[in-house]
Amino acid sequence: MSEMSPTATPERPADLPAQSPPVDPAETAAATAKSDAPGRLSWWRGDGGEGAKRNLGLLATLVVLVVIGILTRPDLYGNASWVWGNTLTILKLASVVGVVTVGMTFVIIGGGIDLSVGAIVALAGVWATTVATQSYGAGGMIFSALTVGLAVGVVNGLLVSYGRLVPFIATLAMMVAARGLAAEISDKQTQVSNNTFINGIASTELLGIPLLVYILAAVVVAGWVLLNRTTFGRRTVAVGGNPEAARLAGINVRRHTLYLYALSGLCCGIAAVMLTAQATSAQAAMANLYELDAIAAAIIGGTLLSGGRGTIIGSLLGVVIFSTITNLFAINGLSTEAQNMVKGGIIVAAVLIQQVQFRSLTQFLGRNRATTT
Amino acid sequence: MTQHSRDLSRRRLLFGGAALSAGVVLAGCTSNEATPTEAQTKAAATGGNAEPGKKVTIGFSAPAADHGWIAAITNNAKAQAGAYSDVEFKSVEAGADAAAQRAALSTLISQKPDVIVLLPHDGKELNAFGLEAMKAGIPVVNLDRAFPDPKAYRLQIKGDNYGMGVAAATYIVEQLKAKGVSNPVIGEIPGIDSLELTQERSKGFADTLAANGLRVANRRPAEFTADSGQQAATGLFQALPKLDALWNHDDDQGIGVLAAVNQANRKEFFMVGGAGSKKAMEDIQADNTVLKATVTYSPSMASSAISLARLIGQGKGMSDLVELQVPKEIVLASETITKENAGNYLKLGF
Numbered sequence: 001m002s003e004m005s006p007t008a009t010p011e012r013p014a015d016l017p018a019q020s021p022p023v024d025p026a027e028t029a030a031a032t033a034k035s036d037a038p039g040r041l042s043w044w045r046g047d048g049g050e051g052a053k054r055n056l057g058l059l060a061t062l063v064v065l066v067v068i069g070i071l072t073r074p075d076l077y078g079n080a081s082w083v084w085g086n087t088l089t090i091l092k093l094a095s096v097v098g099v100v101t102v103g104m105t106f107v108i109i110g111g112g113i114d115l116s117v118g119a120i121v122a123l124a125g126v127w128a129t130t131v132a133t134q135s136y137g138a139g140g141m142i143f144s145a146l147t148v149g150l151a152v153g154v155v156n157g158l159l160v161s162y163g164r165l166v167p168f169i170a171t172l173a174m175m176v177a178a179r180g181l182a183a184e185i186s187d188k189q190t191q192v193s194n195n196t197f198i199n200g201i202a203s204t205e206l207l208g209i210p211l212l213v214y215i216l217a218a219v220v221v222a223g224w225v226l227l228n229r230t231t232f233g234r235r236t237v238a239v240g241g242n243p244e245a246a247r248l249a250g251i252n253v254r255r256h257t258l259y260l261y262a263l264s265g266l267c268c269g270i271a272a273v274m275l276t277a278q279a280t281s282a283q284a285a286m287a288n289l290y291e292l293d294a295i296a297a298a299i300i301g302g303t304l305l306s307g308g309r310g311t312i313i314g315s316l317l318g319v320v321i322f323s324t325i326t327n328l329f330a331i332n333g334l335s336t337e338a339q340n341m342v343k344g345g346i347i348v349a350a351v352l353i354q355q356v357q358f359r360s361l362t363q364f365l366g367r368n369r370a371t372t373t
Numbered sequence: 374m375t376q377h378s379r380d381l382s383r384r385r386l387l388f389g390g391a392a393l394s395a396g397v398v399l400a401g402c403t404s405n406e407a408t409p410t411e412a413q414t415k416a417a418a419t420g421g422n423a424e425p426g427k428k429v430t431i432g433f434s435a436p437a438a439d440h441g442w443i444a445a446i447t448n449n450a451k452a453q454a455g456a457y458s459d460v461e462f463k464s465v466e467a468g469a470d471a472a473a474q475r476a477a478l479s480t481l482i483s484q485k486p487d488v489i490v491l492l493p494h495d496g497k498e499l500n501a502f503g504l505e506a507m508k509a510g511i512p513v514v515n516l517d518r519a520f521p522d523p524k525a526y527r528l529q530i531k532g533d534n535y536g537m538g539v540a541a542a543t544y545i546v547e548q549l550k551a552k553g554v555s556n557p558v559i560g561e562i563p564g565i566d567s568l569e570l571t572q573e574r575s576k577g578f579a580d581t582l583a584a585n586g587l588r589v590a591n592r593r594p595a596e597f598t599a600d601s602g603q604q605a606a607t608g609l610f611q612a613l614p615k616l617d618a619l620w621n622h623d624d625d626q627g628i629g630v631l632a633a634v635n636q637a638n639r640k641e642f643f644m645v646g647g648a649g650s651k652k653a654m655e656d657i658q659a660d661n662t663v664l665k666a667t668v669t670y671s672p673s674m675a676s677s678a679i680s681l682a683r684l685i686g687q688g689k690g691m692s693d694l695v696e697l698q699v700p701k702e703i704v705l706a707s708e709t710i711t712k713e714n715a716g717n718y719l720k721l722g723f
Binding site for chain 1: 437440441443444566590591592593594596597598599600601602603604607608609611612614625628629631632633635636638652
């Protein structure tokens with residue numbers, strides 16, 4: 001966290017490169033909050049490349065997992081069409097959590113946390129599959145899932161930003177309440193979706209690639225653009241990195257926080273449609289522990305839990321890694337207990353590597369450079 | 374300053390209120406009218422034990438789990454109690470875990486019911502409660518999750534988890550033999566793997582297969598929910614490009630398993646379900662999916678438990694048995710439902 005604050009950057013030259021006059025106050029706030037000054041330092045050595053380096057580490061992990069798969073099941077991996085199908089299956093399995101994780105990444109970068117995502121998915125899914133909603137057809141179901149997700153997200157945001165509740169508490173309360181409401185609406189029953197269009201979302205393929213994967217890709221691209229190429233994204237980083245500085249820079253921190261939770265809720269609404277399509281049904285207990293999957297994926301993807309840093313690509317890789325591990329254990333017929341232990345180990349390892357190796361490496365490089373020049 | 378802070382807290386209250394009322398208003402916009410759970414009650418027949426007798430107050434407690442089977446248990450108990458004019462039904466919420474259920478049950482004891490019917494969160498953890506109630510002179514009917522101590526219950530009525538596995542494996546072995554498949558690939562999708570009931574089911578399945586020289590090629594546990602069933606099945610299909618038979622422990626998660634079957638476009642195998650949901654029975658009857666059979670673990674046991682609790686409260690025995698009192702243990706047989714007999718079982722589906 002210390003490296004995030006503008007004062008604690010010993011390895012950086014004292015004179016920050018001159019910024020062009022900021023168009024938006026968030027620009028400066030983001031720049032100072034991230035201490036991500038490009039220019040003098042090379043891309044690779046500077047913090048700007050840190051996210052990319054971390055993502056390369058995640059890619060390497062992914063490659064290792066695939067190699068383990070090839071070594072343990074050469075019979076399956078010898079078949080090219082199986083490998084292609086399996087890759088798509090991994091992406092399909094990652095798609096629902098992936099969409100949730102994109103929203104979660106924004107919330108965490110903005111300095112918050114959303115523990116209610118699994119419950120929102122369940123509530124939106126249940127709401128969309130009640131007999132009353134199903135009578136409005138696929139459009140009505142999708143509309144109600146998105147609206148419910150967005151509405152719950154807005155309530156979360158209001159509680160956190162204007163109600164001044166700690167995000168952990170506000171979203172924990174929402175997690176319990178939303179699951180309760182979902183159980184109430186569904187009367188604890190599994191609600192089967194009879195809508196062929198909705199159910200078809202999970203089995204439709206375009207150009208040989210499942211529709212679910214396209215949805216995931218669309219959400220990831222939209223998230224990436226929003227975070228990296230818009231004022232909204234810069235404000236998010238600023239608000240999470242140093243809310244006080246962001247406020248002084250003229251950002252309406254409360255309103256922005258509200259937007260972040262609403263965004264997360266909307267992502268949950270999209271995920272609810274996808275999950276309902278996959279299971280051809282919805283129930284109050286569905287999307288169990290997705291909040292932990294999403295947080296874990298964002299964390300191993302390099303998102304800082306205290307806010308101010310994170311990448312969409314990293315989060316996506318995190319989700320895909322978890323999905324690949326699940327697949328690896330499935331094709332080897334190993335128990336899920338062992339799988340959970342490995343997942344836990346990977347989370348710890350990923351955070352440890354980020355904490356120790358990258359930071360000391362960049363500091364070392366920075367110091368080295370300072371003495372040689 | 375004080376004025377200001379008062380404003381703030383008022384504003385906060387307003388927001389909290391608005392959030393709450395928004396939830397309530399929104400909940401009003403959706404409804405679920407067409408999903409009635411058909412109560413599996415036995416109509417009070419004429420003569421013998423069905424004649425109204427001494428008034429019996431039955432206390433009831435079952436976990437509020439988000440699962441069709443548990444919901445059916447509570448609904449059945451309620452409906453069966455309603456079918457008797459001489460039964461007063463007092464239900465307490467069992468809360469989230471064994472400790473909460475214990476607390477709820479102690480308030481139930483204070484209301485002095487004649488009999489308690491109880492589906493515990495965990496039989497071992499609530500054993501002490503059973504002992505306490507029995508000592509206080511209230512007969513306890515244990516539903517499905519056994520107490521280890523025989524002194525802790527008057528009657529235990531439960532399903533046969535091991536027998537479920539046996540029934541599923543027996544059907545699969547028969548079908549494979551009839552088809553003449555050699556070296557069959559058999560998959561299994563259990564429910565939550567850490568539960569004793571899941572382990573018993575899997576053991577019955579594996580033992581019976583082993584007796585026929587077969588084994589489970591891969592098992593992927595789900596969590597009794599449709600979405601987890603879909604994911605577990607998807608993983609299983611990746612691991613086994615060719616499959617001959619599949620046993621899925623639970624028909625509720627089976628909705629997701631069947632969805633995964635369609636999504637993966639697999640139809641080279643046949644599938645056996647578990648528990649006996651109405652939808653599974655209808656699918657079996659229609660015979661247009663891979664689901665060809667299901668082995669029962671029927672929540673109708675809750676209806677029977679209420680009937681028997683009433684008899685215990687009135688000091689009567691079961692009219693078809695010679696004994697003057699209700700027996701101490703009843704284990705339901707796990708029955709195999711196929712296309713041929715699905716019609717008879719539909720009324721028991723949940």
